[in-house]
Amino acid sequence: MSTEPTRDELLARIVAKAQRIRRRRAQMGAAGVICMVAAALVVPAWMGVARRDHKTTGIVANPPSVVAPSTTTTTMPHTTTTAVPGAPPRQAVAVVNGRLALVSTATGRIERYITEALPGGGASDPTLTPDGTTVYFSRGDGTCAAHLASVSLDGGPEQIVVASRDNSVNSAPSLSADGRWLTYRHSLCNLQAGAPGRDSVVIRDLTTRQERRIELDPEQGVVPQRALNSDGTRVLTESLGFFSVRDVGSGKSLLVVDDANYCFRSPTWVDDTSIALIDTCTPGKAALVRIDPATGKHLSDVPLFSAKSSQILFERHGQHLLLGLTEESGRSTYFLVDGTRTRRLGAFDGITW
Amino acid sequence: MPLNARRSWASDLDFEAWFDDMRAQAVRVARRIAGDRADAYDLVAEAFARALARWDKVRDLPYRDAWLLRTVANLALDAVRRKRPRVEAPTPVEAMDVAALRLTLSHALETLPRRQREAIVLRYLADLSENEVAATLSVSPGTVKTHVKRGLASLRGRLSSPFEELIANVD
Numbered sequence: 312m313s314t315e316p317t318r319d320e321l322l323a324r325i326v327a328k329a330q331r332i333r334r335r336r337a338q339m340g341a342a343g344v345i346c347m348v349a350a351a352l353v354v355p356a357w358m359g360v361a362r363r364d365h366k367t368t369g370i371v372a373n374p375p376s377v378v379a380p381s382t383t384t385t386t387m388p389h390t391t392t393t394a395v396p397g398a399p400p401r402q403a404v405a406v407v408n409g410r411l412a413l414v415s416t417a418t419g420r421i422e423r424y425i426t427e428a429l430p431g432g433g434a435s436d437p438t439l440t441p442d443g444t445t446v447y448f449s450r451g452d453g454t455c456a457a458h459l460a461s462v463s464l465d466g467g468p469e470q471i472v473v474a475s476r477d478n479s480v481n482s483a484p485s486l487s488a489d490g491r492w493l494t495y496r497h498s499l500c501n502l503q504a505g506a507p508g509r510d511s512v513v514i515r516d517l518t519t520r521q522e523r524r525i526e527l528d529p530e531q532g533v534v535p536q537r538a539l540n541s542d543g544t545r546v547l548t549e550s551l552g553f554f555s556v557r558d559v560g561s562g563k564s565l566l567v568v569d570d571a572n573y574c575f576r577s578p579t580w581v582d583d584t585s586i587a588l589i590d591t592c593t594p595g596k597a598a599l600v601r602i603d604p605a606t607g608k609h610l611s612d613v614p615l616f617s618a619k620s621s622q623i624l625f626e627r628h629g630q631h632l633l634l635g636l637t638e639e640s641g642r643s644t645y646f647l648v649d650g651t652r653t654r655r656l657g658a659f660d661g662i663t664w
Numbered sequence: 665m666p667l668n669a670r671r672s673w674a675s676d677l678d679f680e681a682w683f684d685d686m687r688a689q690a691v692r693v694a695r696r697i698a699g700d701r702a703d704a705y706d707l708v709a710e711a712f713a714r715a716l717a718r719w720d721k722v723r724d725l726p727y728r729d730a731w732l733l734r735t736v737a738n739l740a741l742d743a744v745r746r747k748r749p750r751v752e753a754p755t756p757v758e759a760m761d762v763a764a765l766r767l768t769l770s771h772a773l774e775t776l777p778r779r780q781r782e783a784i785v786l787r788y789l790a791d792l793s794e795n796e797v798a799a800t801l802s803v804s805p806g807t808v809k810t811h812v813k814r815g816l817a818s819l820r821g822r823l824s825s826p827f828e829e830l831i832a833n834v835d
Contacts (some may be wrong), residue, residue, distance in 0.1 A: 321709060444811045
């Protein structure tokens with residue numbers, strides 16, 4: 312049986328596939344494609360905005376000083392991680408060797424573990440409920456299978472939220488700020504990468520359990536940790552070469568931000584009026600960029616202290632930031648950026664607050 | 665149907681020239697991981713199609729060749745995982761059955777952190793130099809060495825023979 316295609320046959324197959332990819336992209340119905348790279352050439356004009364942004368929100372110092380974690384041991388209540396407005400949350404939930412642990416944001420120390428190490432797969436992708444009492448996460452069920460579960464920060468058994476059916480991997484859970492909507496990534500392992508329907512983002516109404524499914528772009532589509540806006544009507548998805556804001560009701564893209572040089576990382580909602588991301592388009596540098604989720608308009612641009620910056624996560628009030636730096640080991644080192652101070656928390660496999 | 669028929673869409677001849685340059689290497693990487701020849705061509709077509717779909721951007725990437733090979737490798741690893749029944753932690757490789765060996769290697773690679781896996785795949789399956797791997801991953805050559813060293817050390821605990829020796833048997 313000869314299945315080897317000729318050069319022209321292979322080229323024809325490539326052209327057909329490429330056209331399909333482009334058609335799918337066009338069908339996303341983008342309201343507008345914003346080329347941020349061109350805009351990035353006008354950095355000097357934004358610096359004033361950046362300084363104002365820094366004054367009003369206190370997000371990132373320029374440049375921030377890195378302060379070593381305190382060695383003081385503090386006993387923290389561990390029933391909630393909810394922040395008092397103006398102060399950073401006292402605790403974060405980190406992934407440590409497949410287990411979820413409560414970590415003090417004051418000392419970076421693990422206070423206690425809240426999940427066990429189970430055979431079949433570890434816990435990953437934690438995300439907290441808005442009231443800070445429960446954490447949702449993904450747990451592996453062996454090769455190419457994972458379910459979503461939740462557990463109270465006070466302890467107790469894990470509850471299955473979304474079971475792994477049909478050899479599916481369910482991951483990257485994210486909750487809306489009103490706590491009603493859960494979104495997650497659903498991947499079918501029996502379909503080839505790039506096949507239609509392999510990867511989708513699911514939005515579930517936690518009150519009615521009804522679900523809506525939006526197919527993800529075949530090019531490595533992912534769902535960020537903070538993917539939903541406050542009322543669950545907009546979802547942020549990320550793909551190779553672009554990310555988009557989609558209307559949950561219709562599935563259509565309202566905004567597509569083109570990442571021409573594959574240098575944007577970790578897009579995330581800050582609040583309903585802004586999305587933040589890490590811009591590494593300038594070699595050796597990284598900046599925290601805010602854009603308007605409706606228009607794509609650039610709102611501010613603030614330098615980050617390390618070009619290795621790869622992950623950002625604002626707490627619910629949008630005033631404090633966890634910044635992750637990818638290390639050679641594959642783990643990330645996390646820093647808490649609190650006004651003009653930057654404190655190292657520690658190296659974890661993931662974190663949320 | 666030659667690409668010329670789609671010239672207005674495909675925009676220029678650069679893609680064809682690049683395709684001719686890279687086709688054999690891409691097929692080789694796909695075959696080393698996925699094995700089956702028909703599958704290998706599907707994977708290569710998929711990777712090239714992704715590049716062509718955004719050719720205006722991919723064309724000028726400084727690490728374009730390695731980007732393609734990494735995409736092929738990732739697709740191939742995915743295809744192996746999809747097609748084969750689940751295999752528990754690989755046991756020492758005794759029979760040099762190539763299919764079994766390929767499966768064992770791909771499962772072992774899956775256990776590595778992403779950066780280590782990519783560095784090893786590009787270094788040993790795509791046969792790129794350390795400098796080329798570094799350019800692809802946007803890290804320094806020293807970092808590539810570290811990823812490769814740690815990855816190989818980790819694989820050593822899962823395989824009966826060094827990865828570098830086993831991979832030579834799946835050509």
